[in-house]
Amino acid sequence: MSRTGDPKGPQAIKDILSSFNWNEDKFISREFQDYGYHLAEEFHDLEHKALYIKLAKELPRALLERARNFVKDAYQVKKPASLFMWKLKELKKELKANEKR
Numbered sequence: 110m111s112r113t114g115d116p117k118g119p120q121a122i123k124d125i126l127s128s129f130n131w132n133e134d135k136f137i138s139r140e141f142q143d144y145g146y147h148l149a150e151e152f153h154d155l156e157h158k159a160l161y162i163k164l165a166k167e168l169p170r171a172l173l174e175r176a177r178n179f180v181k182d183a184y185q186v187k188k189p190a191s192l193f194m195w196k197l198k199e200l201k202k203e204l205k206a207n208e209k210r
């Protein structure tokens with residue numbers, strides 16, 4: 110949360126540094142790396158964290174968020190990573206079809 114109370118606004122450096130885990134996050138230097146790592150964590154798929162980081166770097170954030178929210182809203186998902194990848198593939202197909210129109 111920013112100093113002004115806006116949760117989506119910029120954060121104070123003090124807040125960012127206090128929440129930074131120096132043991133786990135020492136190799137994360139870019140925002141997309143952090144986002145990809147947190148996606149891998151959320152889906153319990155740290156084995157493939159490089160894939161999530163690559164997706165966060167190359168794909169629009171809105172697309173990733175739509176797939177992420179789809180998984181979060183699903184009921185009793187056994188393999189959230191698989192569902193995320195499936196939904197991401199479907200959204201990319203939809204986006205490509207809309208671009209051809």
